[in-house]
Amino acid sequence: MRRIISVLLENEPGALSRVVGLFSQRNYNIESLTVAPTEDASLSRLTVTTSGSDKVIEQITKQLNKLIEVVKLVDLTEGAHIERELMMVKLKAVGSQRGEVKRTVDIYRGQIVDVTNSVYTVQVAGNSDKLDAFIKSIAEGSVLEVVRSGVSGIARGEKVLSL
């Protein structure tokens, strides 16, 4: 089952490599990974999406917790949560394609953030399924480049992951 694990990590050199190393060492799977400092400069927030049996997920969270630089973590998929991913796509846009691409972008509530004579650069945010669907809805051969941020997530309601 797919899981989103959110980790508060000491913002120190090498801390990220410990997390990534743990996954490869123990043969766990990383589907996406995002990391950036938080409002407290001494902490980074890391979000990893992974999948595995309940037993594997339990080991992943326990082994992550053992890393000295991991301050706290939560498996967001255990409760109601919001997940978002940002995608930027360069799309071929000439002639009649320009109007069609624009309409599709609007449907997905994306924005065209850069334009040339032949290319639109589009930004779309949402959960990963929505981004997949957007790509599928674009005519084959029109997609020139895709960059995705990986998933970030936060719990719904009053639950917070903080010190």
Place this chain on the structure above:
Amino acid sequence: MELLSGADMITHFLADEGVEHIYGYPGGAALHIYDALFRQDKVQHILVRHEQAAVHMADGYARATGKAGVVLVTSGPGATNTITGIATAFTDSIPLVVLCGQVPSTLIGEDAFQETDMMGVSRPVVKHNMAIRHPSEIPDVLKKAFYIAQSGRPGPVVVDIPKDMTAPNERFEYEYPSKVKLRSYTPPMRGHSGQIRKAAEMLLNAKRPVIYAGGGVIIGGASAQLIKLVDRLNYPVTCTLMGLGAYPGTGKNSLGMLGMHGSVEANQAMHNADLVISIGARFDDRVTNGTDKFCPGARIIHIDIDPANISKTIKVDVPIVGPVGSVLNDMHAIFDELAGQPDQDALASWWKEIDQWRARHGGRYEPSTQDCIKPQHVVEVLHKVTKGDAFVTSDVGQHQMFAAQYYKFNKPNRWINSGGLGTMGFGLPAAMGIKLTHPDEEVVCVTGEGSIQMNIQELSTCKQYGLPLKVVLLNNEALGMVKQWQDMNYESRHSHSYMGSLPDFTKLVESYGHVGLTVRKLDELESTLEKAFAMKDELVFINVYVDPAEHVYPMQIARGSMNDMWLNKTERT
């Protein structure tokens, strides 16, 4: 507060931390620290002949005393040579602090001479590692290193020290930090009282119980609490390879070791139990055999300080996360309050069954003859000559299993071996680390001719520091355990398990300035060992030629249940 260079801070810190010995090898990036060592007399440095041995020495010291062993090496090859030693300690949860020199911070990343990314190289085999980024951090980082290494589930900690951090002309304020602040690391201090009560009740209601004790009992200093538990309930107890001595090997409730080369009674009792309580053990694959067939009728209680060990390989019914000593103390308090007794009739018939299993094999082996000495026999004679009270280290292979099976350890911290990683070359340097701090105790390394040659250069270190330990070589002129597997699984195709050109060990040890003795005949065995141990001030190396065809039994049959075992070359359960 004093103003000190980074290098002097390191030596001052080690002295303030109470470190008496460090083991190491100098080189360019560590020379400022070595100069600081030269100018003080509180910390004694032991110069080894290979960095791997320095780590094993520190490890042997740590296993015998429970305190962190300390290593100092230079960058590059000095650091990478420590990796096998660090991994050995990591797998067996042994506290170490390994100080590694590094090229100056200005050169890091430039492929400088003797530069290796030791943080990266060591990362998978350490509990934690840290790099010094400013000399003023040194006291705090070292304090954290010792705290992390020794607390919770212990383990090795590497500190990477770029040479410019120890420059003699840059001085900073030094004060020994008495406290550590680590917001992200809080090892468990107590077990959950509700879970402990539940476990105590289950124990009292068991009909076919087994206590399965591991290295955690020894590391956690909980041997007394374990013995009290066994005595209180009169339950059978089996120890893992790492746990031998946690309960006395000659004690009346001891079933001996369990697992791959465990006793018949231990493995049968586990397989037929209705309740297993694991105390400081981790259901290692060398214990469980096929996990799908493990203890089919048992409910399982698991006490472990590391939550990640809970239900990692075997799903347990009652997990208790906490230090084994405090959990057992709490459990005893609950027993006092409950004041119940186990079902004595059920227990009596359980013991009867166990005694029948014991009779089935009972550690028997074909007796030695005048020209063919059995390795098991050598260990039994060693036990007799040392009154069962020596510190025994071993390397890895058949000799290790024979020592584990036949030297009945009655005290914790006396059996010192690389159980988890299985590191050949461990035994001699580990024995050195013990002898250095226990000069009045007998320290014996039981080894094989394959293993001993992996760190034999340390005989030179033994001479330099006057370490009169004893080495008992069970010489079967082959890599015995490899050969045994080839006999059993590869139709005796002995691919590269025979060593030609063995040295004349007597001449070899004599050239290092020690005493070498050889035993070929049975009637020389005991007298030669007596003679060796009578030489209190000499390192004596006893080369005993043993039966090259001998196998270690019992032996579990791969992927079977715990009680699927070969009892000898032809009989199985």
